[in-house]
Amino acid sequence: MKKVYVAILTETLMHPMLNTAIKAARRGATIINRASFDLDRVQVTEKQFNDFVTEVDRAAEAAIIEVLTHAYPDHAILAEESGASANLHDDNDNVWIIDPLDGTTNFIHGFPQYCVSIALQQRGIITQSVIYDTTRNEMFTATKGAGAFLNDKRIRVTRCDKLADALIGTGFPARDLSALDEYMEMFKIMTSRCQGLRRPGAAALDLAYVATGRLDGFFEKGLAPWDIAAGALLITEAGGIIGNFSGDSDYLHKGDVLAGTPKVFAQMVNALQAFAGKK
Numbered sequence: 001m002k003k004v005y006v007a008i009l010t011e012t013l014m015h016p017m018l019n020t021a022i023k024a025a026r027r028g029a030t031i032i033n034r035a036s037f038d039l040d041r042v043q044v045t046e047k048q049f050n051d052f053v054t055e056v057d058r059a060a061e062a063a064i065i066e067v068l069t070h071a072y073p074d075h076a077i078l079a080e081e082s083g084a085s086a087n088l089h090d091d092n093d094n095v096w097i098i099d100p101l102d103g104t105t106n107f108i109h110g111f112p113q114y115c116v117s118i119a120l121q122q123r124g125i126i127t128q129s130v131i132y133d134t135t136r137n138e139m140f141t142a143t144k145g146a147g148a149f150l151n152d153k154r155i156r157v158t159r160c161d162k163l164a165d166a167l168i169g170t171g172f173p174a175r176d177l178s179a180l181d182e183y184m185e186m187f188k189i190m191t192s193r194c195q196g197l198r199r200p201g202a203a204a205l206d207l208a209y210v211a212t213g214r215l216d217g218f219f220e221k222g223l224a225p226w227d228i229a230a231g232a233l234l235i236t237e238a239g240g241i242i243g244n245f246s247g248d249s250d251y252l253h254k255g256d257v258l259a260g261t262p263k264v265f266a267q268m269v270n271a272l273q274a275f276a277g278k279k
Contacts, residue, residue: 015143017072017120018128021096022139024067025116025132028060028100032107032116032134039110054104057081061100064118068096075120080226095121099226103202112136117204119229126252129230131208140208140234148211148237155212157240157260163267166216166260168194169206173222182275186219189271203257207231210259211238217260217268221245221275225252231259241265245276 014022035042035056043055061081068075072094077085079098088095096118101107103114112135120128131140140155142148148155160166168190173179191197198215200206203223209215211234229252232242242259244251247269251257256276258268 014141015128015146018130018141018143020068020071021118021120021128021130022132022141024064025118025130025139027067028064028116029132029134031060031063032056032101032114036107036110036135039108042108044108054101054108056107057101057104060116061098064098064100064116065096068098068118072096078225080224093123097121097126097226097229099204099224102204102227103200106201111201113200113205114202115205115208117226117230119226119233121229126229126233129233131204131230131234133205133208140211140230142211142230142233142237144233144237146237148234150212155234155238157210157235157238158213158216160216160261161263163193163217163264163271164195166194166264167196167198167214168260168268169198169200169209169215169218171199171201171203171206171220171223179221183221186272186275190219190268193267193271203227204231207242207257207259208234210240211235217258217264219245219258219268219272221256223255223257225255228252228255228257235259243269245269245272247273 058081061079065077075094076088076092077096099117102117107114116132118130119126127144129142140150172183203220204227206218208231210218235242241262243249244256
């Protein structure tokens with residue numbers, strides 16, 4: 001009874017826009033979870049080489065957008081499957097950035113590493129974020145200036161201060177095979193400098209894992225804004241740092257991301273900054 005009361009109280013004290021994002025994430029997750037019980041019936045389309053979309057992605061995205069636009073009809077949308085809403089332009093005060101199912105390939109194979117990712121960008125700054133791991137019922141949330149949370153508990157990045165002791169998450173170019181040579185160089189460098197590399201296959205969830213201390217750092221190139229936005233706020237609110245391969249803040253729309261504890265981040269920049277800006 002006490003846990004239920006604490007959960008209700010915590011949600012009541014949350015920012016109203018964050019509460020709406022949580023409601024939207026749960027609505028999308030309902031569709032994803034229902035489909036996960038009968039994956040053989042899920043219709044899969046290949047958008048491009050090794051880039052898949054399912055009817056579940058589209059249905060979950062539609063459900064998420066319905067919740068958000070019902071609450072905030074004037075807000076713009078930038079979503080992975082449907083793209084930009086008609087009212088999205090450079091001067092928008094409020095833009096919801098949505099990935100309805102990050103880790104679609106994992107989902108198709110029944111590999112339990114995927115999530116819903118929703119962020120609110122206000123005047124160019126991410127102010128609210130939700131990453132919902134539907135298979136584990138783990139809700140990662142953050143409001144700018146108010147900390148990051150996993151369900152009802154405050155989360156922080158680890159105290160790891162040496163890259164040599166760090167467990168690092170990453171992704172590799174499954175679609176752009178021309179970039180594999182560059183990635184092999186980065187893998188070689190990082191493998192020789194960190195304790196271990198992991199590639200689970202859902203970048204948004206990897207960023208959430210940095211925020212909650214399951215990973216000490218993360219790097220990947222060629223990501224989209226919906227892969228990054230929610231996780232970026234989680235990390236900074238959890239005491240970590242996120243930037244591009246030069247350590248700068250220009251990463252959301254450029255797509256090259258490094259993240260980690262403050263000292264691990266600095267050492268990752270030192271190790272990988274030679275790859276900044278390369279395609």
